[in-house]
Amino acid sequence: MLTKFANRYNFAFLAALFLLGVLYVEGRRTENNLRAANADASRTMARVSASQNILSALQDIETGARGFVITGRQEFLDPFYAGSSRLHVARESLMRTLPDDAWYQRWLARLEPAIQTRVQAGEAVVAAVQAGRPDEGARLVKSNVGRRAMDEVRRFISEFQWHEQRALQARNAGIIDQTTRTRALRLALLVAAGVLLLTAVLAINFHMEKRRRLLIRAREGEARERRQYEFLRTIIDTDENPIFVRDGHGRFILSNRALGDLVDCTPDDLESEAGPSAESLAILQPLLANDPEAHAGAVRRQDAVQLIDAAWQPRWFQVVKRGLPNEGTAAVLTVAVDISQRMRAERLKDDFVSTVSHELRTPLTSVRGAVDLLGSMAKDLPADAVALIEIAKKNAERLLRLINDLLDLQKLEAGQLKLFPAPHALRTLLESSIHAHEGYAVPLSVSVQLQTVPDVIVDVDADRFAQIMANLLSNAIKHSPATGAVVVNAECIGHSVKISVRDHGRGIPKDFRPHVFERFTQAESNDARSKGGTGLGLAIAKSMVEQMGGSIGFETAEGLGSTFHIVLPVKERIG
Amino acid sequence: MSDKSVLLIEDEEDVAFIIRFLLERNGFAVEHAAEGRTAMARLRGDGPVPDLVLMDVMLPFHDGLEMLEILRGRTAWADVPVLMLTAKAREVDIVRALELGADDYVTKPFLADELLARIRRLLRRSR
Numbered sequence: 006m007l008t009k010f011a012n013r014y015n016f017a018f019l020a021a022l023f024l025l026g027v028l029y030v031e032g033r034r035t036e037n038n039l040r041a042a043n044a045d046a047s048r049t050m051a052r053v054s055a056s057q058n059i060l061s062a063l064q065d066i067e068t069g070a071r072g073f074v075i076t077g078r079q080e081f082l083d084p085f086y087a088g089s090s091r092l093h094v095a096r097e098s099l100m101r102t103l104p105d106d107a108w109y110q111r112w113l114a115r116l117e118p119a120i121q122t123r124v125q126a127g128e129a130v131v132a133a134v135q136a137g138r139p140d141e142g143a144r145l146v147k148s149n150v151g152r153r154a155m156d157e158v159r160r161f162i163s164e165f166q167w168h169e170q171r172a173l174q175a176r177n178a179g180i181i182d183q184t185t186r187t188r189a190l191r192l193a194l195l196v197a198a199g200v201l202l203l204t205a206v207l208a209i210n211f212h213m214e215k216r217r218r219l220l221i222r223a224r225e226g227e228a229r230e231r232r233q234y235e236f237l238r239t240i241i242d243t244d245e246n247p248i249f250v251r252d253g254h255g256r257f258i259l260s261n262r263a264l265g266d267l268v269d270c271t272p273d274d275l276e277s278e279a280g281p282s283a284e285s286l287a288i289l290q291p292l293l294a295n296d297p298e299a300h301a302g303a304v305r306r307q308d309a310v311q312l313i314d315a316a317w318q319p320r321w322f323q324v325v326k327r328g329l330p331n332e333g334t335a336a337v338l339t340v341a342v343d344i345s346q347r348m349r350a351e352r353l354k355d356d357f358v359s360t361v362s363h364e365l366r367t368p369l370t371s372v373r374g375a376v377d378l379l380g381s382m383a384k385d386l387p388a389d390a391v392a393l394i395e396i397a398k399k400n401a402e403r404l405l406r407l408i409n410d411l412l413d414l415q416k417l418e419a420g421q422l423k424l425f426p427a428p429h430a431l432r433t434l435l436e437s438s439i440h441a442h443e444g445y446a447v448p449l450s451v452s453v454q455l456q457t458v459p460d461v462i463v464d465v466d467a468d469r470f471a472q473i474m475a476n477l478l479s480n481a482i483k484h485s486p487a488t489g490a491v492v493v494n495a496e497c498i499g500h501s502v503k504i505s506v507r508d509h510g511r512g513i514p515k516d517f518r519p520h521v522f523e524r525f526t527q528a529e530s531n532d533a534r535s536k537g538g539t540g541l542g543l544a545i546a547k548s549m550v551e552q553m554g555g556s557i558g559f560e561t562a563e564g565l566g567s568t569f570h571i572v573l574p575v576k577e578r579i580g
Numbered sequence: 581m582s583d584k585s586v587l588l589i590e591d592e593e594d595v596a597f598i599i600r601f602l603l604e605r606n607g608f609a610v611e612h613a614a615e616g617r618t619a620m621a622r623l624r625g626d627g628p629v630p631d632l633v634l635m636d637v638m639l640p641f642h643d644g645l646e647m648l649e650i651l652r653g654r655t656a657w658a659d660v661p662v663l664m665l666t667a668k669a670r671e672v673d674i675v676r677a678l679e680l681g682a683d684d685y686v687t688k689p690f691l692a693d694e695l696l697a698r699i700r701r702l703l704r705r706s707r
Binding site (some may be wrong): 148362363366367368370371372373374375377378381401405 | 595598599620690
């Protein structure tokens with residue numbers, strides 16, 4: 006933890022602090038020195054003044070003694086005695102302030118006797134006069150003992166003062182020296198501290214600048230993120246399919262306007278802390294189901310999920326869910342493709358088809374019925390009329406077939422053709438198909454033969470199977486030459502049976518081969534017999550066979566004929 | 581042999597004409613109700629019960645299936661053979677009619693022979 010603070014700026018700060026400390030200590034030392042010097046000087050002054058006092062006191066003594074000798078008057082003794090006591094005080098003061106130095110001891114040793122001599126001389130004079138022997142006193146004065154002593158004292162004192170003065174000067178010079186010395190150091194320290202502070206300031210500024218730039222970058226990054234978010238929002242809001250991401254707690258992390266419209270909310274309402282209202286959740290429930298299963302990262306699809314929206318309209322959706330493991334706890338993305346239009350259109354189409362079929366059939370009923378009845382009155386009609394009736398009959402049939410084929414194809418394409426499969430013996434089915442077409446084949450001199458049929462049972466809708474076979478057979482018969490043969494054959498291949506219908510006609514031209522199973526396509530032919538087809542037969546047959554779980558195909562050779570085959574699964578074999 | 585009476589409930593004029601033509605030619609007495617309200621009145625009324633009812637499923641004002649239910653609800657009419665005529669191609673409608681009590685159905689457009697054959701078969705059975 007402390008290593009966080011071990012950077013050079015903190016070291017620099019500590020160094021500056023240390024330098025300042027040194028400066029402080031230096032300052033204190035100088036201050037103490039000065040104070041000591043001051044104290045010393047005042048003591049020196051005291052000593053000097055004490056020595057001066059001694060001198061002046063001695064002078065007073067001398068003056069007093071001399072005066073007394075000369076005049077013999079008492080008042081001249083006052084200075085003498087005053088001087089004596091002053092001398093005593095001054096000597097005391099000097100003793101007090103004298104340092105314990107050898108020089109001072111030696112000097113004192115010389116001064117003392119001189120002072121003593123002088124004082125004694127004075128005292129002797131005064132004593133003599135007081136004793137009534139003024140001549141002795143004068144004689145003593147003239148002997149200059151006192152004066153000589155006084156001169157000595159004066160000399161000593163002056164020496165002392167000079168000595169003190171020199172000492173004072175020396176001390177001052179010493180202090181100045183010291184101060185000058187430390188000044189350089191102090192300056193250096195000050196400069197160093199200044200430099201450190203400057204670097205600290207620069208460093209701070211540098212970092213502030215860096216921080217400012219980072220802040221700008223961060224803000225730009227944020228702005229960019231926000232723009233991307235808005236961009237994403239715009240995209241998903243433009244999509245008319247509800248898109249949303251929900252986390253494991255059921256919170257809407259992301260939603261779009263289309264989802265909001267379902268429940269009459271805004272995406273913000275759905276994504277808010279409180280989430281959507283209970284009613285909204287109830288409406289959306291079909292889209293929210295199966296969420297937990299999708300969190301593994303797999304994609305799940307649901308076709309035709311229905312819900313009733315806030316406007317009480319039924320809506321259909323094809324729902325795709327994908328787990329988003331990186332977006333939060335068990336986050337799941339749901340995209341609900343709105344297929345309501347399609348479903349509604351299909352329902353309309355269903356109704357339309359069934360209405361149309363009814364509408365078309367009704368007049369056809371009348372036509373066919375009338376023509377039928379006319380036909381039964383043939384004997385009462387002229388021959389021409391009968392031919393015309395035949396034409397009407399044939400075309401009514403053709404119209405009916407077309408309507409039925411269209412409806413069948415419509416149902417097949419919508420996946421709505423219902424098959425009612427049941428087990429049937431294949432042989433029976435084929436035999437009845439062939440039998441049903443004898444009426445068509447015989448007038449055209451075409452023979453239909455059933456070759457080999459394995460004894461198997463197939464699970465098929467008998468009517469629809471017959472429809473398929475009718476298609477293949479009628480085509481084969483149509484394209485067979487007179488006296489030609491159509492051969493029906495069946496063989497087992499694995500778990501399936503392959504039923505072939507072979508004709509010996511002209512075969513299918515190369516250009517037409519890719520379009521054989523398409524709607525409303527018929528091979529070009531001048532043959533009158535080819536006409537009358539709807540062009541839907543093979544398209545229907547293919548669709549129907551495939552719905553039965555089988556396949557359809559053909560082989561053909563120009564000039565030799567064609568073989569159409571269907572392959573169906575076998576339910577079981579018998580025998 | 582008295583003529584067998586057939587009650588024909590069919591709103592299409594031409595189809596009705598053809599059916600009537602066909603049936604009368606084959607010895608049936610045809611009574612025609614052209615739309616739902618008349619038919620309903622006839623079914624509810626006290627008139628003689630016909631030998632066979634030939635009824636279109638889709639009729640204005642009253643649904644053929646609805647009338648079938650009412651018809652079967654009346655004791656006098658409970659055993660009358662009913663042949664439904666339907667243009668509807670959907671199996672579900674046919675199945676519904678049969679479940680409600682129709683005895684047979686013919687899809688339009690029908691063949692005259694087929695219609696006659698079915699009528700005769702129904703009459704044979706009810707005898």
